[in-house]
Amino acid sequence: MTDQYQTFAKSPIGKFVIKNLGLPSPIELDRFQVGQPVIQGAVLFGAAPNSRLTASISQVLSNIHADVYAGNNTALQQAAASVGLNVRAFNQGDTASKFKALVFDASGIENAEQLKALYDFFHPVARQIQTSGRVIVVGTSPETASSVAAAIAQRALEGFVKSVGKEFKKGIAAELVYVDQDAQDNIESTLRFLLSPRSAYVSGQVIRVSNATTIEVDWAQPLAGKTAVVTGASRGIGEAIAHVLARDGAHVICLDVPQQQADLERVANEIDGSVLTLDITANDAGEKIKAAAATQGGLDIIVHNAGVTRDKTLANMKPELWDLVININLAANERVNDYLLNNAGLNENGRIICVSSISGIAGNLGQTNYAVSKAGVIGLVKFTAPTLKNGITINAVAPGFIETQMTAAIPFAIREAGRRMNSMSQGGLPVDVAETIAYFASTASTGLNGNVVRVCGQSLLGA
Template identity: 80%
Template sequence: MSDQYQAFAKSPIGKFVIKNLGLPSPTHLDRFQSATPVIQGAVLLGAAPSSSLTAEITQVLANIHANSYSGNNPELQQIAAKSGLNVGAYNEGDKESKFKAVVFDASGIQSSEQLHALYAFFNPIARQIQRSGRVIVVGIDPDAATTVQQAIAQRALEGFVKSVGKELKKGITAQLLYVQPGAEANIESSLRFLLSPRSAYVSGQVLRVSKAEVLDIDWVKPLAGKTAVVTGASRGIGEAIAHVLARDGAHVICLDVPQQQADLDRVAGEISGSTLAIDITAADAGEKIKTAAAALGGVDIIVHNAGITRDKTLANMKPELWDLVININLAAIERVNHYLLGNAGLNANGRIVCVSSISGIAGNLGQTNYATSKAGVIGLVRYTAPTLDQGITINAVAPGFIETQMTAAIPFAIREAGRRMNSMSQGGLPVDVAETIALFASTASTGLNGNVVRVCGQSLLGA
């Protein structure tokens, strides 16, 4: 469904009305297009004194050929040179320069007093970040801090990033990348994603990178040779996921109920994939998935996207509606994972990606069944992650207001509130969820395990 308010906001009279009434003003968001650089525009790089992740950050910027700059920081410039990154000089009094991304290494911040480094770096350039720009702060995972003071200071970074994401507007996103000791070499897939238009509707989020094997990949086709299974693939978000994974090189098995066979055939035909029409809640669903993928080399990626809503207030909810939602949205994922992990149904370095929801984080009126199921998905990810081996990972995305047939059926007033009550002042697109899932599905994302990332434009709901 089209966003009529956003279309109105682009018109001359719309701009006039919105400006004078102080209404939300949606900005057109840059989104990924094939055969384009990771980032198009200048990158400003900064670092707190004694930060330890600058070498890895500059190496990634060198790998993507970023047009990079820094202020008067000889130590940073020297580290960048060793990484093969040519860092241009930025005059800190220059108010005319504009930046598409700003990356700050905050790993050296050891105490509350040293948090002033954030202010000193960002305050002078806060107005110089371009539309659809990126703010990325890189720090040390507070759980791995060596002192209480360091843990406090590093945890404080989260409040800074979430606030910046709400202040800067213009489609600018702000993210925090926490790196565990020894995981420095595992940051590239996350940093590429956060810098690029793939993260257009992701803001105010925290990604935690842990130590894992570093694998070389083709960044143009990061899923080349992989087999992915996408449940609920016949339409909406599932269809977008199938398209994005196929774009990145995977053979996608599109799974949905038999009643959706026609749409499954359409989606699979568009991406040269295959279909599997089964009931995901069936006791033998995991076995059928394994069998379907066997001829393709086995399952490398499974995306648990299938889900339903049956909204009623708790007092008016029939038991069958409760059980149906819990079974499809949560219990079926548990059963399929249990089978695949227990019966060699997922290849080494496999990826499990689950779709939760902002309702599972914040709750929602009339959605006790749905919110319970989606909160359970978050629990499934959290408690499964440390049990995995052979390089297998599990992560989740939690969509907010995404423009689908489901949200188009929401009453007008509630729908408009869902669209406007976020830092982007607009709903997201199915492709925004799909791009984040592709991050977790990537062969290079070995260090991402147990993460839950909201794709919600930094929604005020559950913020």
């Protein structure tokens, strides 16, 4: 679906009108292309005094061969040298330098006064971030902080990151990564994702990394040898998910209802995958999914993407519309998960990824049934995560306004509001959701469990 306003904004007259009227000015976001490096551009790296994650962050920056600069911070320079990261000197008075990413280790901040370290690092270079740049703050999970004062200070980081995401514009995304004690070795998949164009439409998010076994992967093919099932794979977001998982090395079993078989076969043929026509609400859906995956070595990844909307205000909603949406969007996920988890239906280090929605976070007019189902998906992730064993994880994405056939049917005025009411001033693409799902699906993402990441360009709804 074409965003005609964004096209207009690129024209000479459009630029003139937008500048003089103070209208939103969406830029074309960088998105991942196969073969490109994780980040194209320089990284400015900083750290608060006594931060514990500087060496681990340095190791990731070294692994991705980043061009890293740092100011006069002896502890950071020593930590970088200890892992072989070459850090170039940066003078904060150098306003000519431009950076694709600003990365700050805030894990050493232990009280309110020390929060000034954020200002000291970011203020001098706030205007030196390139288009589609990244701001990443890494902190200590408040729940695992050493004192109440430290927990308060670490929780305060959320306000900083979410405000920066709204201030910096130009497609710049800002994220906060909370790292549990002893989880420093589990941060690589998260930093790679957030630094790269794969996270183009993810901003203002808080991601929590916990301690887990680390697994070495081929970063070019992190899903090599894995088998994935994607429900609702015949079109839209599901089709994009199937393509991205296959690109990353997985054999994808494309699942949808029999009525979608023609499109399902087209998608499967494009990615050399398999087809499973199935009503996901059937009582034996979990059993059939397990059987289909068994022919490919067992199930490693299941993506619960299938979903429907049947929008009506509550006063006008018929009971069958309520039941249909709850059954497909939520209850079917529960039943399938229960079967797979109780019948050895997922391989070791398996991944369950659910698709929620910002409607499940903020609610929405005329969507009580849909919002209930998607809020329930968040509950499914939150309360299932602590029960999982054998390296299995569960996480969710919550898309905002994504350019699909569904959003194309929204009335013009509402559609335009949905596109502009976020920090990117535009709708996202199905691939943006798919890239985030692939990040959760990665074999290296062992430390991610119970997260819900919004793919919404930092929408104002529920922010």
